Amino acid sequence: xxxxxxxxxxxxxxxxxxxxxxxxxxxxxxxxxxxxxxxxxxxxxxxxxxxxxxxxxxxxxxxxxxxxxxxxxxxxxxxxxxxxxxxxxxxxxxxxxxxxxxxxxxxxxxxxxxxxxxxxxxxxxxxxxxxxxxxxxxxxxxxxxxxxxxxxxxxxxxxxxxxxxxxxxxxxxxxxxxxxxxxxxxxxxxxxxxxxxxxxxxxxxxxxxxxxxxxxxxxxxxxxxxxxxxxxxxxxxxxxxxxxxxxxxxxxxxxxxxxxxxxxxxxxxxxxxxxxxxxxxxxxxxxxxxxxxxxxxxxxxxxxxxxxxxxxxxxxxxxxxxxxxxxxxxxxxxxxxxxxxxxxxxxxxxxxxxxxxxxxxxxxxxxxxxxxxxxxxxxxxxxxxxxxxxxxxxxxxxxxxxxxxxxxxxxxxxxxxxxxxxxxxxxxxxxxxxxxxxxxxxxxxxxxxxxxxxxxxxxxxxxxxxxxxxxxxxxxxxxxxxxxxxxxxxxxxxxxxxxxxxxxxxxxxxxxxxxxxxxxxxxxxxxxxxxxxxxxxxxxxxxxxxxxxxxxxxxxxxxxxxxxxxxxxxxxxxxxxxxxxxxxxxxxxxxxxxxxxxxxxxxxxxxxxxxxxxxxxxxxxxxxx
Amino acid sequence: xxxxxxxxxxxxxxxxxxxxxxxxxxxxxxxxxxxxxxxxxxxxxxxxxxxxxxxxxxxxxxxxxxxxxxxxxxxxxxxxxxxxxxxxxxxxxxxxxxxxxxxxxxxxxxxxxxxxxxxxxxxxxxxxxxxxxxxxxxxxxxxxxxxxxxxxxxxxxxxxxxxxxxxxxxxxxxxxxxxxxxxxxxxxxxxxxxxxxxxxxxxxxxxxxxxxxxxxxxxxxxxxxxxxxxxxxxxxxxxxxxxxxxxxxxxxxxxxxxxxxxxxxxxxxxxxxxxxxxxxxxxxxxxxxxxxxxxxxxxxxxxxxxxxxxxxxxxxxxxxxxxxxxxxxxxxxxxxxxxxx
Numbered sequence: 001x002x003x004x005x006x007x008x009x010x011x012x013x014x015x016x017x018x019x020x021x022x023x024x025x026x027x028x029x030x031x032x033x034x035x036x037x038x039x040x041x042x043x044x045x046x047x048x049x050x051x052x053x054x055x056x057x058x059x060x061x062x063x064x065x066x067x068x069x070x071x072x073x074x075x076x077x078x079x080x081x082x083x084x085x086x087x088x089x090x091x092x093x094x095x096x097x098x099x100x101x102x103x104x105x106x107x108x109x110x111x112x113x114x115x116x117x118x119x120x121x122x123x124x125x126x127x128x129x130x131x132x133x134x135x136x137x138x139x140x141x142x143x144x145x146x147x148x149x150x151x152x153x154x155x156x157x158x159x160x161x162x163x164x165x166x167x168x169x170x171x172x173x174x175x176x177x178x179x180x181x182x183x184x185x186x187x188x189x190x191x192x193x194x195x196x197x198x199x200x201x202x203x204x205x206x207x208x209x210x211x212x213x214x215x216x217x218x219x220x221x222x223x224x225x226x227x228x229x230x231x232x233x234x235x236x237x238x239x240x241x242x243x244x245x246x247x248x249x250x251x252x253x254x255x256x257x258x259x260x261x262x263x264x265x266x267x268x269x270x271x272x273x274x275x276x277x278x279x280x281x282x283x284x285x286x287x288x289x290x291x292x293x294x295x296x297x298x299x300x301x302x303x304x305x306x307x308x309x310x311x312x313x314x315x316x317x318x319x320x321x322x323x324x325x326x327x328x329x330x331x332x333x334x335x336x337x338x339x340x341x342x343x344x345x346x347x348x349x350x351x352x353x354x355x356x357x358x359x360x361x362x363x364x365x366x367x368x369x370x371x372x373x374x375x376x377x378x379x380x381x382x383x384x385x386x387x388x389x390x391x392x393x394x395x396x397x398x399x400x401x402x403x404x405x406x407x408x409x410x411x412x413x414x415x416x417x418x419x420x421x422x423x424x425x426x427x428x429x430x431x432x433x434x435x436x437x438x439x440x441x442x443x444x445x446x447x448x449x450x451x452x453x454x455x456x457x458x459x460x461x462x463x464x465x466x467x468x469x470x471x472x473x474x475x476x477x478x479x480x481x482x483x484x485x486x487x488x489x490x491x492x493x494x495x496x497x498x499x500x501x502x503x504x505x506x507x508x509x510x511x512x513x514x515x516x517x518x519x520x521x522x523x524x525x526x527x528x529x530x531x532x533x534x535x536x537x538x539x540x541x542x543x544x545x546x547x548x549x550x551x552x553x554x555x556x557x558x559x560x561x562x563x564x565x566x567x568x569x570x571x572x573x574x575x576x577x578x579x580x581x582x583x584x585x586x587x588x589x590x591x592x593x594x595x596x597x598x599x600x601x602x603x604x605x606x607x608x609x610x611x612x613x614x615x616x617x618x619x620x621x622x623x624x625x
Numbered sequence: 626x627x628x629x630x631x632x633x634x635x636x637x638x639x640x641x642x643x644x645x646x647x648x649x650x651x652x653x654x655x656x657x658x659x660x661x662x663x664x665x666x667x668x669x670x671x672x673x674x675x676x677x678x679x680x681x682x683x684x685x686x687x688x689x690x691x692x693x694x695x696x697x698x699x700x701x702x703x704x705x706x707x708x709x710x711x712x713x714x715x716x717x718x719x720x721x722x723x724x725x726x727x728x729x730x731x732x733x734x735x736x737x738x739x740x741x742x743x744x745x746x747x748x749x750x751x752x753x754x755x756x757x758x759x760x761x762x763x764x765x766x767x768x769x770x771x772x773x774x775x776x777x778x779x780x781x782x783x784x785x786x787x788x789x790x791x792x793x794x795x796x797x798x799x800x801x802x803x804x805x806x807x808x809x810x811x812x813x814x815x816x817x818x819x820x821x822x823x824x825x826x827x828x829x830x831x832x833x834x835x836x837x838x839x840x841x842x843x844x845x846x847x848x849x850x851x852x853x854x855x856x857x858x859x860x861x862x863x864x865x866x867x868x869x870x871x872x873x874x875x876x877x878x879x880x881x882x883x884x885x886x887x888x889x890x891x892x893x894x895x896x897x898x899x900x901x902x903x904x905x906x907x908x909x910x911x912x913x914x915x916x917x918x919x920x921x922x923x924x925x926x927x928x929x930x931x932x933x934x935x936x937x938x939x940x941x942x943x944x945x946x947x948x949x950x951x952x953x954x955x956x957x958x959x960x961x962x963x964x965x966x
């Protein structure tokens with residue numbers, strides 16, 4: 001841990017020269033890798049025509065089930081106003097996990113170049129750790145995407161992508177009331193054959209704010225989050241047939257986790273990670289071959305006065321894919337997970353070999369897509385997973401049989417861990433409809449029905465401790481609709497997006513809980529995002545309604561519905577090659593008292609300032625997301 | 626005429642004073658069973674369920690009477706004079722309500738992870754774990770509901786017993802593991818001695834011969850298992866070892882010749898004179914009992930069932946005369962039970 005910390009300091013230039021020198025030997029291999037990453041494409045600059053050769057893991061489809069997210073500083077606000085998800089959230093920058101399509105958070109994946117980043121110990125991913133300034137091209141795939149990389153994501157996934165916006169350097173500074181500050185720098189370079197993006201940010205959040213408790217206004221104590229990220233993506237096209245991409249993401253975030261009502265407690269968490277990927281694709285005899293290797297090395301420290309939990313997890317995933325012009329796709333892969341934690345009795349491993357075969361057929365404009373995946377996990381054959389989709393014009397119907405492997409905590413927790421746990425199984429049926437009613441008006445609707453069986457729950461035993469068992473059955477069904485309107489009158493651009501989500505996610509097992517809504521899943525959610533742009537000014541207003549959420553499994557206790565109003569005014573101006581963008585925002589204009597998790601009330605009205613400076617930005621554009 | 630007026634005046638005063646006394650003793654919550662519900666962890670609101678002598682139930686007496694909710698993890702309760710004290714472990718506060726009407730009187734702050742109370746004459750002693758569950762102490766609360774002093778214990782003090790001007794404090798696991806019984810002089814508040822018992826001392830009673838008994842819950846799933854210690858003259862006399870862990874809530878009847886404790890899905894009765902243990906189970910109820918109380922008046926046990934710790938729990942009354950069972954709905958995670966009869 002100490003060595004890793006020095007390595008970090010050396011990389012960002014915060015340690016003394018002597019310290020840096022002494023750690024250079026250790027970081028040498030990373031520096032070499034890093035220099036190679038950044039130097040490679042600069043050395044060769046010729047033509048550019050990427051993408052066509054890239055075999056993407058994510059299937060793109062213009063519907064609610066696949067939704068591109070707007071760029072923004074606060075991912076939670078963006079998700080809340082423009083998507084159908086909800087959260088488990090204990091404070092502003094504390095642990096935050098996504099609830100999508102009424103399913104528990106551990107079934108929602110966060111994916112970095114094919115690698116699922118969710119904890120291999122508990123299955124969840126904390127989205128407050130994401131550097132959103134860099135991942136400007138994220139999308140949510142809600143239909144339980146069944147590419148082999150994310151086979152554990154019945155509730156969908158957030159795909160982390162970065163888009164190179166051309167030769168520029170941008171600097172961003174973000175302030176929020178009570179001294180929450182984030183600074184970031186992003187350099188993009190691009191020529192005909194190569195693209196480079198390098199970004200870094202420094203976070204310094206006090207997370208101090210005002211909230212209501214029993215109609216009395218309180219000010220939270222400071223629960224600081226500090227950290228930084230360094231990210232890079234480099235791609236290069238060698239010729240018309242071959243291309244390569246590599247990337248690296250280093251992260252170090254330390255947080256004080258608040259007690260209820262945001263009191264300062266003694267819980268602290270540190271997340272340090274290194275993630276990297278490399279992929280190469282080439283065309284041989286009209287077949288596309290692609291090799292992708294993604295790696296994650298993560299250190300987690302959770303500490304209180306009396307608890308000191310450390311875990312180091314490593315995952316490496318290798319896939320080799322071949323795709324033919326007849327739309328056959330064959331993939332072989334391996335994912336190897338290793339967890340060394342002081343709360344396990346010894347180091348734990350999982351070795352997963354898999355192969356998948358898919359075929360796309362177009363019969364009289366009806367597109368059939370079939371995918372079969374077989375996993376071989378720790379020398380045992382896993383159940384076959386499969387996906388069948390049919391698409392005709394604006395309608396797509398998808399059926400998926402999927403499963404989720406138990407997390408390492410479920411299997412190996414020293415007291416109560418159950419190595420006999422089975423995989424959780426899911427059966428998913430989704431119908432997506434997307435139609436352009438008018439050139440200014442787009443409607444989307446999705447209906448779905450997802451069944452989860454053998455869902456794992458920890459229950460008390462008569463031995464005096466808790467143990468996980470495959471007891472629960474969950475049925476989640478619902479309807480998601482959206483209406484997007486865009487119009488231009490003179491120099492004014494109007495954009496309006498309405499979303500409505502109905503989610504009924506119920507337990508189907510225990511007699512006294514049958515038919516009861518899952519905890520923290522709102523049945524109703526609505527939002528409206530209206531944007532007006534004129535020349536170099538844009539004004540955004542968002543209204544978000546989140547319905548009643550139950551906090552007990554039998555729906556005995558609940559959290560109140562709430563309405564959030566947010567606004568943001570952006571002013572952009574250009575000076576030679578410099579573009580300046582000043583954003584002023586107000587969050588929770590109506591001073592709504594609201595919670596995602598009980599006793600963790602969220603901030604009353606807050607103000608934010610967002611400054612971006614772009615160098616070598618060629619023209620002013622109305623940036624309406 | 627004048628004497629008639631005086632007589633009439635005296636009668637009015639007498640009647641009025643009688644009426645006043647009646648009011649004071651006949652509040653809705655003057656007699657019955659109080660169940661502290663901890664709320665869904667980590668931040669769910671606590672509730673106090675009240676079961677009257679006629680078996681009618683108020684799921685949350687505090688909300689009913691005050692239109693408000695209690696902070697999370699209600700842990701301990703004490704009734705002293707007209708005051709009813711509830712320690713709110715998750716809220717770091719003690720709520721003081723009227724013992725008969727349940728209307729809020731005041732809130733005591735300046736406590737950290739408060740646990741259990743014990744009455745000590747004019748003052749109340751309250752155990753608390755302190756910051757991080759590692760810096761425990763016994764807070765001294767005056768009759769004016771102010772914190773007037775503190776006995777530093779360290780670690781995580783739990784339930785207490787007062788006898789012979791001594792304070793016995795079980796030092797339980799807290800968030801870690803402990804195995805001590807600390808003994809303090811009540812006059813000087815100074816530590817007299819400490820006994821090392823087994824892991825997880827959690828509850829303490831005295832029998833009718835003056836012996837002190839301490840139940841140690843053991844370490845979940847590990848060694849050692851639970852033990853019940855017999856202590857005389859501040860020294861361990863003997864102990865009974867069980868073949869499991871998780872035993873808790875050692876209580877006694879009024880005559881102090883019968884003990885009861887929770888033992889996973891069983892409730893056990895223990896005779897301190899003979900060391901004979903009798904187990905009770907409730908057919909059809911697969912509960913991991915979380916709280917226990919004994920009603921002398923009803924000769925019945927009340928035990929709380931938190932079910933999955935995330936839904937509405939129940940309290941069961943087991944009549945020891947005829948083995949009849951009655952279920953009462955409580956709130957989320959019903960835990961400690963207190964009886965006022």
